Amino acid sequence: MQEMLRAEDLWLSLGKKQVLKGVNFSMNYGEVHMLFGPNGAGKTSFIMALMGFPKYRVDQGKIYFKGEDVTEKDIYERAKLGMGISFQRPPTVRGVTLRKFTELILNGKGREEIMGIAERLNLLGHLDRGLNEGFSGGEMKRSELFQLMVQRPDLVFIDEPESGVDLENIALVGDAINSLLGKDKVKDPKRSAIIITHTGYILDYVNADKGYIIFDGGLLCGGNPRDILSEIKKHGYGRCIECR
């Protein structure tokens, strides 16, 4: 399997806080990786830095995507190369409707496609509202996945897809992620994802290849995500100190 993403000796800071200390990470085309870890451990910072948000400063190390060094590339350039992100709490952008924005993503083409995806994600009634304006937690998640399904990135970072989503809608979110990754089709297995989860509910709907725990600035316990989740449920993150 060909490598899609690699982070080498990644040192990352947010403000004055050193978040990651020399992380090494890689994933292949078509893989899905899960990130676990306590609050504030740096999971979101890690994916935001991979996506190129300047607030999450790379102090040292390199990021390679599809064989290209993207460490110095901005968010737009990385998106154009095929990265995408589903925010945990996306900002509200008043006056820019979901319809207008998705049309812009498609450069004015594919209006029918937009309607089809919106219907599937139960978002037809939200198309003419400002981005995230008055959206509930679940609506935000669906809107994020909707935008990504229009954008069709090769690698997607998904930050806590189940947070704020009621049980009834988790299956819908899971289906959307599978569709986004092309897992609902035999063909197109090359899309990949890094998914942050606290509860692990999403594992009931999305098959993941590997899991990690981010703890104390490091990436630990690379292994089966279900086993890792089971360990966390039994022992919390206390055992991570021993691994460290």
Place this chain on the structure above:
Amino acid sequence: MSISKAYLSDIRERAEGAKGKKAALGPDIDLSRYSQHIERERIESLEGLSQQAREAATMAGIDVKEETRSGSYIQVDHSVVYERLNRAYEGKLEIMSTTEALKRFDWLGDYYWKAVPVDQDKYTAQAEINMTHGYFIRVLPHQKLDYPVQACLMVAESHVSQNVHNMIIVEEGAELQVITGCTLSKIDAEGIHIGVSEFYVKKGGKLSFTMIHNWADNFHVRPRTAVVVEEDGMFFSTYVLLKPVKSIQMFPAAYLKGNRASAKFNAILYGLKDSYIDIGSRIVLEGEDTRGESIARTIAADESVIYSRGDLIAKTKEYCIAHLDCRGILFSTRGRIYAIPQLISDGASKAELSHEASIGPIAEEQVEYLMSRGISREDAISVITSGFLNLDIPYLPQFLDRNIKEVIKATAKESM
């Protein structure tokens, strides 16, 4: 029968007395500089306008093909060059110059200079003493038109003072949309446009009024507008200024006289070059259960100065509610925005008045959010700015909309 001579004589006397009266706001203009009198010939259709004038009119929202208009009124400098009423609306709608209406209707004395005081300042005085027409539009009771009426007030020569007096009367239960484009066809013209506008919305009537101002670097503008809204009447105003202007000062007022009357002002102001822009809106809530909303979106680029004012004045002892929302973005370190909201409750113990005002940059978080979907930084700022200005204006021609977005894109780029 024309309007009473005694009334006109009294008006004229008051105007003479106010000839030297400076306005309360805005830089004082020496009107003696603008004494050219230019008459123009009538045209048979809007296609008969010169290429330059046609382009200017189009950019001010005028549909020269008139396909989606109920009627048109076009004035160039000091002449009415074109009036047309769609045949389907004969007997339902009246369009003519105010000078003509004053000759025809004696009852106009009940409206003429009744909403705006003729002696308010030297500009209202000038509009009376040296009046050069203006439009008169009246929709008869219970008539509802499919398309807007359009009016264009154009200045095509330098050193002109265009002094128009506009009147709109929406009779009981009637509905009307008006698009007014005020513009220059000679881009380097120096001069002034004085526009007195008195609008009356009768019981249950609705008036939607869109005004697009396209002026230029050496031009002064002094509109004086007042709207009287009766019981259950609605007034909705959209004002758009996206081109440079030497100076503009206006503070249109809506007087909600009748119970359940409502008014909404929506102003979109884009300051360019060294424009001096002092624009507000005032809603006076006099009837019970009246409602008002005033929204202003301002962007100051280059060295422009924008005063964005808003007054909500409650006078009824019964319930009324009004909100003022005034937001600004500064695109240049040389620009200035003053947001000045004012709430006045004059013995109105049941009135609910509120405001929010803010000035700040475009949130970087929003720009990055759009960029993460593959939108360039430049496009992201442009889209957010257009969204902020809320430019979805009904009946605005598409290419005008595109032009506005291009202006935004160009100035947004400079702000980055």
